Amino acid sequence: MPEATIDRTPLLRVRDLKVSFATRQGVLRAVDGLSFDVGQKEIVGIVGESGSGKSVAIYSMLGLVREKNATITGSVLFEDREILGLSDKELQPIRGGSIGMIFQDPMTALTPVYTVGWQLVEQIRQHLHLTKAAARSRAIELLGQVGIPDPKSRVDRFPHEFSGGMRQRVVIAMALSCNPRLLIADEPTTALDVTTQAQILDLMVTLQDTYDSSIVIITHDMGVIAEMANRVVVMYAGRPVEIAPELELVRHPRHPYTWGLLDAVPRLNVAHERLRTIRGNAVSPLNLPPGCAFAPRCDYVMQKCAERPPLRGENDHVDACWLSDAQKVTIRRTPEHST
Amino acid sequence: MSDDVVLQATDVVKTFSSRGKKLGTRIVSRAVNGVSLEVRRGETLGIVGESGCGKSTLARCLVQLLPVTSGTVAFEGTTLTGLSRRRLRPFRRQFQLVFQDPYASLNPRRTVGDIVSEPMRINHLGSSLQIAERVRELFTTVGLDAGAINRYPHEFSGGQRQRIGIARSLSLNPTLVIADEPVSALDVSIQAQVLNLMADLQQEFNLTYVFIAHDLGVVRHVSNRVGVMYLGEFVEFGDVGSLYETPLHPYTEALLSVVPELNDTDAPRRERIIITGDVPDPADRPSGCPFHPRCPVATEFCRVEKPMLVTISPGRQVACHYPRNLAAVNATTTPA
Numbered sequence: 001m002p003e004a005t006i007d008r009t010p011l012l013r014v015r016d017l018k019v020s021f022a023t024r025q026g027v028l029r030a031v032d033g034l035s036f037d038v039g040q041k042e043i044v045g046i047v048g049e050s051g052s053g054k055s056v057a058i059y060s061m062l063g064l065v066r067e068k069n070a071t072i073t074g075s076v077l078f079e080d081r082e083i084l085g086l087s088d089k090e091l092q093p094i095r096g097g098s099i100g101m102i103f104q105d106p107m108t109a110l111t112p113v114y115t116v117g118w119q120l121v122e123q124i125r126q127h128l129h130l131t132k133a134a135a136r137s138r139a140i141e142l143l144g145q146v147g148i149p150d151p152k153s154r155v156d157r158f159p160h161e162f163s164g165g166m167r168q169r170v171v172i173a174m175a176l177s178c179n180p181r182l183l184i185a186d187e188p189t190t191a192l193d194v195t196t197q198a199q200i201l202d203l204m205v206t207l208q209d210t211y212d213s214s215i216v217i218i219t220h221d222m223g224v225i226a227e228m229a230n231r232v233v234v235m236y237a238g239r240p241v242e243i244a245p246e247l248e249l250v251r252h253p254r255h256p257y258t259w260g261l262l263d264a265v266p267r268l269n270v271a272h273e274r275l276r277t278i279r280g281n282a283v284s285p286l287n288l289p290p291g292c293a294f295a296p297r298c299d300y301v302m303q304k305c306a307e308r309p310p311l312r313g314e315n316d317h318v319d320a321c322w323l324s325d326a327q328k329v330t331i332r333r334t335p336e337h338s339t
Numbered sequence: 340m341s342d343d344v345v346l347q348a349t350d351v352v353k354t355f356s357s358r359g360k361k362l363g364t365r366i367v368s369r370a371v372n373g374v375s376l377e378v379r380r381g382e383t384l385g386i387v388g389e390s391g392c393g394k395s396t397l398a399r400c401l402v403q404l405l406p407v408t409s410g411t412v413a414f415e416g417t418t419l420t421g422l423s424r425r426r427l428r429p430f431r432r433q434f435q436l437v438f439q440d441p442y443a444s445l446n447p448r449r450t451v452g453d454i455v456s457e458p459m460r461i462n463h464l465g466s467s468l469q470i471a472e473r474v475r476e477l478f479t480t481v482g483l484d485a486g487a488i489n490r491y492p493h494e495f496s497g498g499q500r501q502r503i504g505i506a507r508s509l510s511l512n513p514t515l516v517i518a519d520e521p522v523s524a525l526d527v528s529i530q531a532q533v534l535n536l537m538a539d540l541q542q543e544f545n546l547t548y549v550f551i552a553h554d555l556g557v558v559r560h561v562s563n564r565v566g567v568m569y570l571g572e573f574v575e576f577g578d579v580g581s582l583y584e585t586p587l588h589p590y591t592e593a594l595l596s597v598v599p600e601l602n603d604t605d606a607p608r609r610e611r612i613i614i615t616g617d618v619p620d621p622a623d624r625p626s627g628c629p630f631h632p633r634c635p636v637a638t639e640f641c642r643v644e645k646p647m648l649v650t651i652s653p654g655r656q657v658a659c660h661y662p663r664n665l666a667a668v669n670a671t672t673t674p675a
Contacts, residue, residue, distance in 0.1 A: 049526035050497075163617040164390075193389035193553065198597035198613050220526060223599030250603045264531035266560035268583060268598055269606075274535055275560065278528035281496050 010037035010077070011182055011214050017074035017084075019053070019060045019238075021067060028285045030056040032238040032293075034074075035311075038182065043208065043215040045229030045246070047222060047261070051282055053238035054218045055186055060084075062099065062184075063091045079181065097127040100175030100213075104187035106167035110159040116143070116170045117155035120177060127178040142173040147203060165196035169203065176207060183208070185217045189224060201227055222265055226250055231316070234258050237283050237293035240311060242319040254319040254328045257294045292322070300331065345515055345547050346378040346401060346434070351410035353393075353400050368622040370396040372571035372629075373410070375648075378515065383541070383548040385562030385579065387555055387594075391618055393571035394551045398519045401549065402434050403427055415514070432462060435508035439520035441500035445492040452488030455507045462511060477506040480543075482536060498529035502536065509540065517549040522557060534561060555598050559583055564654075567591045570629040571621055573648060576656040585664040587657035590614075590630050592664075628660070636661050 019031040031053040038044045048054045059065050061076045063086060076084040083094060095101070103109040110119060120139035124130060130138065136155070143151035146169040159167055168188065175183055185204065189197035205228065208215055217228055225232055225246065232249045234242040234257065242255040253259055260278035280297040289295060291306040298305070304322040311318040321328070353371040358364075370393045378384050388394045399405040401412055403419050411420045414430055422430075435458075438444035445454055456474045464470065475485040481502040492500055501521060508516055518537070522530040534557065541548060552558050558565055558579075565582050567575040567590065575588040586592040593612040600608065614633045619625055625632050631641040641660055648658040652668055662668075 049528065165617060193618075194555070194594060194597055195389060195614050196617070197599075198611065199615070201599075202613060221599065222527070222601055226601045227599040247602060250601045260528055262601065262603070264527045265601065266531075266534070266554070266556035268556055268559055268595065268600060273560075274538070275531035277531040277535060279532075281498065281529070282526075 009040060011040050011042075011079060012038040012216070013075075013077040014057075014061070015075040015077075017057060017060065017076065018072070019056050019065060020071050022069040022071070023286070026286050029288055030238055030285055031060065032288065034233075034235070034238070034240055036233050036240065036243060038214050038216055041208070041212055041214055043205075043217065043228055043230045045225040045232045046216065046218045046235060047220065047225050047232060048235035049220055049261075049282060051237075051285065052235040053285070054235050057235075057238075058184055058186060058216065058218060062095055062101070063088065093127065096123055096175075097178045098180055099182045099184060100178070100180035102168075102171055102175045102183065102185040102188045105191050106164060106171045107159065107191075109171050110167060112159055115156050115158055116162070120155075120170075120174055123174050124177045138177070139173075142177055143170070145207070146170070146173045146176075147199070148173075164192055165199060168192060168196075168200055172200070172203065172207070176211060179211060180213055183213050183215045185215060187219055188217065190219070190221070197224075204228070222250075222262060234261065237288055238285060239293055239320065241294065241321070242317075243311065244317040244319075248317055252317075253332070254313070254317070254325075255294075255321045256298050256300055256323075258319075259332065260297075292320070300327075343380040344377045345380050345415060346549075347413045348374060348376050348401060349411045349413075350375055351397070351400055351412060352408045353396050353405060354408045366622045368620075369624065370571055370621055371400060371407075372621075372624070374568075374571070374573060375410075376566060376573070376576075378547055378549055380514075380547055381541075381545060382563040383550050383561050385558035385565040386549065386551045386568060387553065387558045387565060388568030389553060389594075389618060391621070392568040393621070394568050395519050396571075397568070398436070398517050398549065398551055402436060402517055403431070404436075432458075432511040433513055434515040434517060435511065435513040437501075437504050437508050437516060437518040437521045440524055441497050441504055442492075442524075444504055445500055447492050450489050450491055451495070451503050454492070455488075455503060455510055458507060458510045464511070473510070474506075477510055480509070480540070481506045482532075496529075497525050498532060501525060501533050505533075505536065505540070509544065512544070513546070515547045515549065517551070519551045520553065521550075523552065523554065530557070537561070555583075555595060567594070570619060570624065572629060572658065573656075574630065574658050576648070578654045581655060581668065585667045587651060587655060587662040587664060587668065588630075588659045589634050589636050589661075589663055593635070628658075636663075 015035050017031055017034040021028040034057050046054045060072045117139050121135045124135040124138055140151045140155050143155060148154050148166060148169055189200050219225060229246045231245050233240050236257050242258050253262055263276035266275060278297050283293055291308050295301045295305040300323060309320045309322045311320045313319055351371055351374045354367050354369050356365045356367045359366045374397055386394050400407050407420050411418050419430060452474050455477055456470050459470045474488055478485045483502050522533050525533060540546060550561050562579045565577060565579050566573045569590050575591045586595055593614045596609045596612045616633045627643050627645050628641040631637040646658045646660045648656050650656050651662060655668060
């Protein structure tokens with residue numbers, strides 16, 4: 001992405017978002033203080049492993065976390081308007097209207113009992129005041145735009161008659177149907193093969209360009225992040241541990257967890273060596289340590305880590321780690337760390 | 340690694356038939372369409388392909404969990420295909436499977452100790468005391484706490500469950516382990532742990548692996564040789580380094596070009612080749628080359644004439660009328 005086209009006036013501003021669930025085993029803190037901005041036309045990637053709270057964070061913003069035992073606090077400003085805590089009725093024009101969603105599994109995101117055309121028309125008519133006929137022609141136009149061959153006849157087909165990649169295109173068409181300002185994609189290509197993934201990522205970038213929208217892409221795949229994102233939020237145990245522009249993050253990562261995440265990826269150009277791993281398993285969100293959540297797995301843990309590190313750093317690049325900047329640079333430069 | 344062949348498959352075909360739309364008709368899908376391969380002792384043979392290319396079906400045919408429709412599979416020189424279940428049994432101990440889904444492949448109602456010891460109990464390998472001892476040993480080997488044998492699968496994380504699956508597969512001291520997407524359900528940091536464990540075990544127990552995966556990075560990392568499958572056939576075979584550097588088949592080339600990579604060096608990226616369309620239905624195979632409808636360099640000839648898997652240079656085979664990067668491959672193998 002050319003950085004110059006991004007307007008950094010935030011379209012979405014998330015501040016200290018916390019989502020917790022009261023369970024029989026105690027309070028489960030799924031998201032524990034997440035703050036980030038999404039600029040106009042910016043693609044922000046949220047990366048983290050399963051259980052890091054990346055999906056819950058996004059769902060809670062859109063009022064999709066409906067569990068009775070959930071507590072959501074913080075602030076989410078979309079186009080300068082607080083959307084956290086809005087009623088379903090108030091959220092209606094936003095969800096599917098100015099914020100489009102692309103879900104991970106295109107089979108469950110579409111209902112199997114209606115044609116894709118029916119589903120698109122319903123979505124369009126919900127948000128734009130169009131006649132059935134006009135909505136239908138808009139649906140056909142959208143299907144064509146997302147690269148579905150012969151949209152005129154495909155519009156009357158059922159989801160099961162499409163392949164996985166084609167289904168995800170339908171979901172994208174649906175997300176785009178009302179010209180959203182922001183597109184949220186939750187693991188949009190995880191269920192797809194790499195050749196299809198390439199098609200879909202390509203399509204998303206092209207469409208983002210034509211529609212001038214911003215994208216938040218949630219993924220566990222650093223490769224997808226590198227391909228798509230302008231800026232990256234790395235999450236661990238519900239907390240952001242590092243936020244930086246994509247190239248900066250990949251080339252000069254500062255948080256030990258980010259190091260581990262980057263080094264654990266088997267590469268196409270590096271042969272048969274031992275992979276660096278992060279020892280141990282992810283922490284339980286029921287039992288987060290009071291200090292740094294990554295401390296139990298960190299190779300550089302020190303006494304100070306019993307206290308929770310704040311996000312700090314200059315300009316665009318912030319991280320939550322007690323190591324000094326000089327220490328981080330030195331550690332990353334040592335031979336076993338150079339990639 | 341020696342040239343001693345552990346497992347040899349010759350022209351294996353597996354078809355599935357299902358009821359057609361019209362009454363009385365049958366649809367025949369050729370999931371595996373004439374595959375020949377050999378697995379050499381001590382090596383890791385990687386098999387990559389996208390979903391639906393038949394790689395899992397092939398794995399099941401290799402270990403006789405599915406009867407082949409035609410062709411033969413031989414293990415250390417003995418033909419397995421056509422053997423009765425009883426005659427097969429002594430061989431089954433020698434090749435074990437590690438499955439993809441660590442949640443579905445462990446019985447939730449049995450303790451993990453039970454799960455790991457079951458193969459030994461079935462094969463009457465020692466007294467219950469000896470077996471219990473061996474289970475504890477296996478747990479330690481795969482990096483689990485031996486005190487956890489009385490727990491149930493749900494008490495373990497995905498990575499730990501996969502370790503349990505691996506312990507079970509090792510319990511009979513197999514020669515060959517066929518791993519079908521063993522790490523695809525795991526997070527990247529846990530995936531790295533399991534891959535390292537598998538590498539250690541291979542060394543320690545002199546195992547031969549067939550490693551099936553869709554992740555090209557993972558396959559590159561673990562394999563000595565790699566076969567690329569498309570629509571039930573191998574389109575390319577090669578030593579891992581040369582195959583990844585100079586892919587011969589246009590499908591392999593495209594596949595490698597679209598793997599998202601971290602831009603952490605200034606090295607120029609491969610040019611992305613995005614192939615259009617979807618994998619064809621195995622019940623309705625294209626004529627000629629199976630890849631021709633999506634191939635960027637296909638000609639009329641490809642539509643008519645099916646290319647055979649031919650050896651281009653030592654260790655490199657490809658099924659394509661117009662292989663790519665030929666000059667580069669020839670330059671590296673026949674120094675001028």
